Amino acid sequence: MARVLVDVMLKPEILDPQGEAVANALPRLGVNGITSVRIGKRIELEFEGEPDLDQARAVADALLANPVIETFTIHLEEVVAADTAEAAETGEENAA
């Protein structure tokens, strides 16, 4: 089973009010080293058989990203079924 990840982010020149709201809240948490926060969408497409990046791109173009204000990148992610659920559960970081 393989998963294709589509990361959709606002274009750099587009204002990100959500991200700014988080950035403005950081000093109250005592966090000062972060200069900017950008928030986008992460979509996981699970394929039955072999993952098809072209099909994933077509879906992203048609349904997942608004090309006027957003850009997207596509990644292939091998799903190791049990471990992923366990890793996601504990929210372990995975400094790639």
Place this chain on the structure above:
Amino acid sequence: MARVLVDVMLKPEILDPQGEAVANALPRLGVNGITSVRIGKRIELEFEGEPDLDQARAVADALLANPVIETFTIHLEEVVAADTAEAAETGEENAA
């Protein structure tokens, strides 16, 4: 300059109506190989100096993820300033 990515997804047992809406629209696009669609948040935290994964985790815990229904994973992403903007622009896939 380094960026920490926080990926926030709904827990597997939580219903994802957005993802289901996209999954139901796929046959109309002629896409049949995708068995499930899950939609979450991708947050980019840009650090001034050295990235601090513990600080990123504290921000994720406090502001970015609801621990009752969501899990998050943290990744370190080296930002190669110019290329990333250009790669994002062309929406190039990056089958990692």
